[in-house]
Amino acid sequence: MTAANQIYDILIIGAGAAGLFLAANLHGKSVAILEKNPSAGKKIIASGGGKCNVTNRYISAQNYLGDEEFVTKTLLNLDFSEVLEFFSELKFKEIKQNQFFCASSAKDVLGVLLRASQQSGAKIFYNCDVKSVSKISDPTKSDANAHNGLSNSQNEIFEILTHNGQKFSCKHLVIASGGLSYKALGASDIGYEIAMSFGMQVARTAPALVGFTVQKDEFWFKNLSGVSLNAEISLSAKNIAERKFSGDVLFTHKGISGPAVLNASLFWQKGTMSINFLPNFSFKNLNSKKQLSTILPLPKRFTLEFLKSINLADNSFNEYSQAEKTEILKLQEYKFAPAGTFGFERAEVTKGGVLTNELNQNFESKKQRNLYFIGEVLDVTGMLGGYNIHFAFASAKVVSDCLELRLERWLNYN
Template sequence: MYEIAIIGAGASGLMLASHIKNKKVCIIEANNKIAQKIKISGGAKCNITNNLVSCDNYLANKEFVKEILKNYTNHQLLDFLNSNGVFPKVNPKLVKGTYFCKSSQDVIDMFTKLTTHVKKYLNTKVIDLFYEDDIFIIQTSNSKIKAKKVVVASGGLSYASLNASSIAYDIAKKFGHNITKLDPALVGFTVQKEQFWFKKLSGLSIMVKAKVENKSFYGSLLFAHKGCSGPVILNSSLYWKKGKIVFDFLPKQNYKNLLKSNALISSRLPLPKRFVQEFLNSINIIDKPCSSLTKQELQALSVIHNYEFSPAGNFGYTKAEVTKGGVCTDEIDVNSMESLKQKNLYFLGECLDVTGELGGYNFQFAFSSAMKCLNNL
């Protein structure tokens, strides 16, 4: 019998386990190694937190997130990492304020050392969870495991190749929790017929400003063979519902000032010529000397600052970095992460209805929610 059983050896589960002392603890993990999502994150450099973390960077109940982040800040996380030989540094190349590690393996090695006291059941999938006589019985693919307390930290549906599953949501529903609508997030968009020209630019990236719902993002837009991706798109996908996204392809310049010339349009616009030519084709304007543009053509070109785009859909969970939606936070005690429906049952990290933007925000929430739970176990 374990005092605490943790389902999932990801960021939140490992953070919690590494801090629990003098208790009999186990981790149950579907993969044959711990921290497999950490391993691939940030291009294998683990974008572990952000210098600009606030509750505004999350699609969630803001007060819930604010309380958890306040309890364990990005500065406390960095102190913890530094004290264990991991020294992330800010690299704003992709997203402003993001801390990257030298290698994701450094984080994995750290957690491996810090959890030597924890029994690990690897290659073990959780099938079901029962509660009988004040004891949890965890039915796994290999055996039954008993525990007084269970912490669900198994993540969401993204990365099926890493054994992602719905088990966190299945357990939550079994014990009476509501699950808000699940969707892939931090993911690329597929396009409708009007934007098929995006596909012709596959592999090209440009800096744009994107407006979606009530949010704006500045960053790299990557054209892909399925549609579009890149940091600015991944962040937009978090907030997009069914409406339009507006791109400013020249966010730091005025197109009219650039077109006061006899040169070709493609020579005057400070964008890749491939992009300019496809963009012009999409609005039925030929590449010609700027001085020969009619008033109507100049007006048509203004769309370069507010190009409206309605995604057809997204690339799905296989390409999504996280899952949007999850266990309703109104049913979780913000002071302990304990279920308000079932005593001694806790939920951490991505399986909750809290989703952060790209740039280390989801790892920060995972670690912070673990420490909030630790304070009350």
């Protein structure tokens, strides 16, 4: 297919959750979606263990790292029930912490998004890796029209050049290109490059919802690869209130992962965290003569490895000296300073991105009219639990409402 000589009302870069949901909510407009991969929604298919967690019953700004006021206003535009209604042909199971997973598969979620976007008239161009974006004069507007009540922005269009030499033109450009996580799924930094090319600021990016690698003191974690247990992680940093994350912790050959760790990674700013491996346990009146590895509500393998790390044998609690007991009690406040993270290749999302203070509440650039940024490309990142895909949908909904109104006004000028 070719887009030669056509000026689209709206062009969307990225056929992921945000881009497809936006296209699905635009009607009666000429819409094109450029996707660098040979197929759409690769990250959607991989999400939620192949079940795609589309939303959460309890969505609030507290579930996100980003500007609280901006996030709060955005979330007001889309309730979790509206997301479920959009996917009403599918069944969802509410499990874990009020998360909604597709009862069949993530492929079915993608299928609904693709059908809805195509029914709205959007054209998807695959294998279109965007190289650059520029603003040019609209060739359909005469010089006379330029002085006939039309603003400069209405006499200009965006020109998008792809790496294979294709050119696309549009009146409104929406960047829904995502972040840097999962490069194997086609991750790209093009969204950040476009923002910076128009003078916008981009916050430093980093892997998020990702496991931690360990320093020498925690090399014993690696010997527990495959072991999982429930724990509570506490984070505190300068000028930031303490945060706690409860859930499973999984030990791997690289370090430590699992839901509690992944959520902690979103807010971690280097330095030390505290892990309570026994969040609902008291050492008081622990008088049993049985060995510690038998008494503690922890995987025996974990307890033995922990004792080995502090050079203690597996005895009954009362057999330990007071100093040794103090070391054991650290199980409820184990200080841990990660060496780093597993990196973008293993991260579920990217934190950092296009600063939201560069946008108005309609997600439009303050520095370039008719240029929008939605979804993960922004400096807004959610915890595990359907929060990121919900924000992608919510940001797309805001832009769809804005563009519907703006294009109505645009038509009235002509």
